Amino acid sequence: MPTAAAPSSRATERRKAMVLVAIKMLTGDRGKYLGMVLGLVFTTFIMTQQPAMFFGLVKRSYGFVSDAALADIWVMDPMVRYIDDIKPLSDTTVARVRGVEGVGWAVPIYKGTTRVRLADGNFQNSVLIGLDDTTLIGGPPIILSGKLADLRRADGVIVSADGANNRFARPSPRSSEPPIPLMIGDVIEMNERRAVVVGISEATTTNMGVPTIYTTYSRAKSYVPSERKTLSFVLVKAKAGTEVGLVISNIRHWTGLAAVTREQFEQMTLWYVIQNTPAFTLFGLSAIIGFGVGGLIAGQTFYNFTLENLRYFGVMKAMGATNRTLLTMIMAQALVAGAIGYGLGVGLISLFSLVIGPRFPFELSWSLFLVSACGIVLLCVIASGLSMRKVIRLDPASVFKT
Template structure:
């Protein structure tokens, strides 16, 4: 069998033009599939950036909330009621809202303002410069050094700005795990200062962050919150809710799916047609092998080996090309969202297997029908 496979490899690479066309077709298809799904995965990850950065185990919110950016204020009594639920270790309010700041040069910039609980500062970011305690200073804000930091003109410690006719001062620079989706810088401050500086609605509590005493208390907390007319999600559940919104309730998921399907069809058509042409051009060689005693399963093994080799080679090149392009894009565009995940790679690999299987089927069905005397008679 080893000799048969070696012969199959030589037949495959002997025609460099056809072999190159096969590899390019699969590589291009894999590149598009992984690129599109990686972009989608990156967008979904960034859409939950605040949830990831805050890190609370449970989130209480209005049932109508669909994404972290579409918060709906809750009355103050909800916080007191949640704190009184059995199984709650502690619960703190969180403010999340959009604002417009005026920089020193007179330009305006949209920002996201996160107001942390005054007492605990639960969910605070990791400090890069300055002290977290300075957030209590007059007009104190923390600027997040992420991909959008430059939109605030990369303010140093002590830089000031204007927010709704209030003076704000950068007392610290911090970092977070994930930058936001919509390209707006983020400012952290205390909850009290946030609701004073940002134009308030009737209710100011965007979310309530809950720390359960144990995982066993989560179900009871959810039921108690539901009795109040609100909902409680774990961190993972809230992220899935946000992902569900972007997948199925916006055009984003449909567009990415269509691009992935188109990439698959392109790869399948190019590789299938090229591989079938390759088989047709080598029918004489397969017929000669059959005439000198090659068994049917050996011929099938040759074709399967050729299809698998080209598919896996194209897959590796496609993934490498995609990883390189994403890395290069991140160097040039700091806020570039694409990220390669195991799910993306698995889906692309499954599609490549389908491409290899269909290409093999076309080749096997043609080769097994050939009769040696047809070759020699021609």
């Protein structure tokens, strides 16, 4: 005696067989199949590439803050709006902050720009960062060669890898050969003072693409024109067991300066850059336009594909296929095309990032891939939904009319 589950099992097997038929129908018309897939590849690429460039620029805008990860709090002039909006403070500010209750340690840090005179006499703009002479807190997160402690050597500086390999590289004696990268022991000049390269670091590249140079705080002041105030920020670590929010309130109350956490300073910089940089709006518009154009191409192609195959769906309907089965077939076709297009698009964008990533801002993340995948699924649902209406309303008898 057959069990009650047998009819259900047979229905499932029939649906699986119909899905296989649907996929064969999809790949049988190679022209439209390739058109759908290429449209989805284009959509995936644009939907991922533009936001990745956007997030890359954003990350670079506050990279200096992220690199100084040891500090809990950044202290600055109250009028500072973002990382490069520096309002210099007096060096005595460090001692005032150290005297605030709850402060574990506080160190000065300098951030500014300077012109570097290279060995061949050319000048190159760069970002100069001066670290606390004693602790060297705020230094580059990754040292590729040399040691951070070598900054204490006479005239020692650490240069970012992008600068050492590109902007600061010496021309080769032979024009046909590539430039010679800056190496440990090479000498550069800033503000008519000698600087010896003691290390190469991996630091976050600035949006302007200029190299970054690290040195001690006292030495940094000699590498820039003399000013009455040179302190850019004070980096603070709260005492163990002390709430960071309480320390921030104490610093604001007793010094009259602005004090924010590292995350808050990153957010300040992020929103300022977004609101005041038109390029960020253009990236967002490009992603939306790419989604629309690619979606229209893929959706229109899929819709036309369904219209051309209505007679086959009509025959299946006349043979007893239910609307649910036919809708499952259409949805399967859309999702298969979407999965292939998305996979190829992700592969293309990954290859693209490997080619341009080292030189241009490009930030890929799992969340970005997830969002683009959701966008492709949405396109597939919309395209299949429009096609389903035709199939549901289809009269099976109409396919047999001459």
